[in-house]
Amino acid sequence: MARVRDIVKIMEKHFPLDLASPWDNCGLMLGSPDKEVQKVLLCLDLDAAGVEEVIAHAPDLVITHHPLFFKEFKKIDYNTPLGRLIRELITHDICVYSAHTNLDAASRGVNQILAEILELDDIKPLFPEKSEKLYKLVVFVPYSHVEEVRRAVNGAGAGYIGNYSDCSFRTPGIGTFKPGEGTNPFIGEKGKVEEVEEYRLETVVPEVLLSGVIDAMLEAHPYEEVAYDVYLLQNQGQVYCMGRQGYWKEETSLMECACHVKEKLGVEKLKIAGPPDKRIRKVAVIGGAGMSLISRLPKDIDLLITGDVKYHEVKEALNWGLAVIDAGHQETEEIVLPWIRDLLTRESQASGLDVEYIYMPGKKCFWNI
């Protein structure tokens, strides 16, 4: 049986809360981590106008990209849209979890998937906003349990090097210990020095996953007192950033780029700014609203694809020599949700959790007529 905490654990393994911007509000917004979950609904945002459609699906948990609550509030007035929404969610016992800027910045989050959907080559973070600290975890394990402990720590997210998972190293040796008063040793007797053949098992762990990996290691380890070491490494960890940069396969015109974006994102109309015949090779993508970042973009970017673009922002971009495609806030973010639904389905099945995930596309806010 799955509980909210199990789904949260999968989400935060892939989209750690530490990646969220300081002004943001991410995580479990409403409900209990203990609640049983059979059905999870994914959508871009929740609002009073669309809550009936959500309730009709009878989910136990809703995962949104935009946080349910942004600002603090002092009362819940059922006559306001937010108050009505909260009342409906509580009445129908629906929990809400939001993953916002942590999902934007994650190594396989909104912007990475958007860049992949647009088929960019050589995709990289736009600029280094945050880089993860890496740790080396070393644990001493008796031969009989080495594979169980390795599976537990790698399963909790340790041992990723580039696109390789399950990386670890083990060396055999002899461990010694003497169980004292009040112990209940897995091997050996109280008051007698024991020698045991053990492996020194080591692997690499990003900081955001360290406590979860240690918990998993302790749970899988047979010893009452586990001998392990954690070292901070100097190796460069992954770089996280809200946006991505990459290249079109071939240099092409702004107009042709716009047609490609329309096709890949399934949008009927979009706005372009810049000379239609401008040659475009290097592209930046920022899902949602990315214009506030234009002064930080690498100067060799020819085109920014984002949403929510305003007049004065476009003027500034053009002064930087940057062309812009406004493909819509909703359109550049929502497209990622089916991918997350599939990820959660796969991970839940692998963990033996029987949960159904459904994606509910949001109603269009704007119509180009």
Ligand SMILES: [Zn+2]
């Ligand atoms: Zn957004």
